[in-house]
Amino acid sequence: MSGSAPGRRxxxxRLFAAEFDDAEFSYSESDxxxxxxxxxxxxxxxxxxxxAVGVLTEIDDVNPEMVRGxxxxxxxxxxxxxxxxxxxxxxxxxxxDPPAFLALSGKAxxxxxxxxxxxxxxVRPESVNEVDAETRDRWVVTAAERTLNxxxxxxxxxxADLAGDRLRAALLExxxxxxxxxxxxLALEYYDTTPAYLEALRETALDAVRxxxxxxxxxxxxxxxxxxxGGSGSxxxxxxxxxxxSNVPSPAAATAAADANGASATDAAESTDDTDEVSADDDEATTGTEESSAEATADAGAATESAEDAGEDLEDLEDFEPGEFDLDEETRQAVEEEYGTEFSTADEVEEADAGAPESEAEAVETDPADAGGSAGADAEADAESEADGKTENEDAEPAEESAEEGDDDGNDESAAVDLEDAVMxxxxxxxxxxxxxxxDLIAAVVDEHGVDSGAVEDAIQDALMSGRCYEPSDGTLKAI
Known part of the structure; x- marks a missing residue:
């Protein structure tokens, strides 16, 4: 399983409440x-x-310190x-004051x-904002598209009647x-999802659009x-x-694809900022990611190899005499004029900016769920109030660590992080x-930072996908 690479947003x-209500299986990426x-x-x-975007219909007091909506x-x-x-x-x-249209972003x-x-x-809320009917309608259309996909x-x-690594490899292919x-x-293994359910959910999604x-x-x-x-007519x-x-990879190819997928996920992490603890959703995603996490990145392995290589290089340096390859001033000037090469000494190299982009520290908590029975839900709410303080503080740490690691990955990542923050x-x-x-937003960011308008569009899309903003009307963006 590829999981979610450290630093990956x-x-x-966007999914409908009907499907989310059917969800029973939850898991953690590690112990x-x-x-x-x-x-x-x-x-x-x-x-x-x-x-999610919908209508707030009721608010209940679970206890003196918690409400349910x-x-x-x-x-x-x-x-x-x-x-x-x-x-x-x-x-x-x-x-x-119910009823009211709300946009809800949070942890499942x-x-x-x-x-x-x-x-x-x-849903454990991260942000709640009042919106209008048009925003709800656009969310319904988007959620339907994602659900049908x-x-x-x-x-x-x-x-295809596939499962496990062979199914993952075939889908990646x-x-x-x-x-x-x-x-x-994971869904087919746990739920044994049938075509009858998929057809019913498809009609539900289409009915929502209707x-x-x-x-x-x-x-x-x-x-x-x-x-x-399903029945005979399903x-x-x-x-x-x-x-x-139909082009199913062999078991060996499936394993190789899974390994390659893990490596590509790590590469993606190096060019994406971490605004989630998910590590803290979301197409489909926090995510968590959202939500990211305190996992070690593949960069650690690369760093180890680099250290070993550096050790070998240091041994090789002993074979050379100091100044053996120094260029005299005349040769240095000739090379510079010929190739436009500028020389600098170690003293002239400026120290790299050690500042790391800020990242959201998001908490992983145990939340209560919908009260089909109010006693069970209230018990869950009490359990959450005891556990929240600990998990909030602990989960802030991996997000900060991911931000520091992201800064080491190079200027490209910092630029990507800064661009999305600049958009917000x-x-x-x-x-x-x-x-x-x-x-106007694109023009403002282009003028201020001198970047390509296409890059700003991508940053806006990233912000929309991660739940940092929404479109209250066509052509208008508003921060959440």
Whole structure:
């Protein structure tokens, strides 16, 4: 499994409440206390962070220090808990007046009470903002697109009848994102997701879009369980599949592909800033990532090799006499005139900037889930209030460490980090905090930093994907 490389941003996933409510399987990437946690949905979304937009319908006091809110999309409800360790979200929910359109960005969590077989899902909020109906409608369309994409990939995997490393290798061979490839393999292994469920979820997603378009009054709902077999009239996996996975790699090739995938994930980490602990979602992602983590990077191995090479080089240096290859002033000038080469001594080399880009320190907590039974949910909320203080402080450390490691990776990464941060800063000034025109924002960043407009577009897309901003209207961007 490729996992999420250190320093790699966790995508804030867009998925419907109906599918998130069916999610039962969660896992951590390692046994380390601060390792990122993921919730895997039946279609293979491997969610550390998610971004949801819906209507806040109710707010309940769980205890004197925690409130529970329900944010409803066309397919169901997300449940979020805010306590003393989410002061901004808590303050917002305490003064909110339902019903109201909200944008919710946070960490996905599952909870199973000791005396119950039901698994509840919930969102630990990172940010909560009031939005309008148009923003909700655009989110519904985006969530539907992402859901249909995952359905097509999952159906292709079911049709190919593959599992484990062979399935991951086949999906990677078909240019599927490595995180989704991991998620689909895990989902099929745990849920045994059937074509009947994929078809039902597909209709649910399309119905949500029809509601937004005004063609339907409401979504009929998702009543099929992930492992429910279909009847004689149900769609086959081939009807839903969007990929051809017939070219299955051999087991040896699958292993090699998995190893190569891990290496590429590390390479990606070297060019991406870490704003998540996920390490702290999100297509699909925090992520966590979101959410990143305190894992060692592959750079450690490279550093070891470099140290060994340096040792050998130092031994070789003993064979040369000092000044043997010094150039006299005439030769030095001739070379410089011929090749435009500028010389410098060790004393002339400026010390590299040791400053590391700031990164968000995001916490991994154990959150309660939707209360199908209020007793189980309230017990979870109490457990969270005891554990939050410890995990908040601990999870801040890996994010800071990742930021320091990222600075060592070179100027390219720093530039990428600075560019996205520059976009977010300009977003506050261009529109006076009330929403910035996209073209004006791009022009402002280009003028201030002298970068290509395409790079600014990419930075804006990264910010949207990671849940740092949203589009309250066409051509307008607003920070979350």
């Amino acid at each position: 966790e995508v804030a996933h 380390e206390e601060r390792a990122p946690n993921y919730v895997v949905t039946p279609t293979g979304a491997r969610v550390n962070r998610l971004f 329900r944010v409803v999309d066309p397919t169901g409800a997300f449940v979020t808990y805010a306590g003393q360790y989410q002061p901004d979200a808590l303050a917002f929910l305490e003064r909110a 969590r599952t909870f199973e009470p000791d005396d119950d077989d039901v698994v509840y899902s919930s 995952r359905i097509g990939v999952a159906a292709s995997a079911v049709e 078909a240019d599927v994102d490595d995180r989704l490839a991991d998620g689909v393999a 509601v937004v378009a005004g063609d339907r009054e409401e979504v009929s709902g998702l009543s099929v369980s992930p492992d429910e077999p 769609a086959a996996a081939s009807d839903l599949a969007t990929l051809d996975l 800063e300009a977003m506050e000034t261009v529109g006076d905090g009330e929403g910035a025109d996209r073209e």
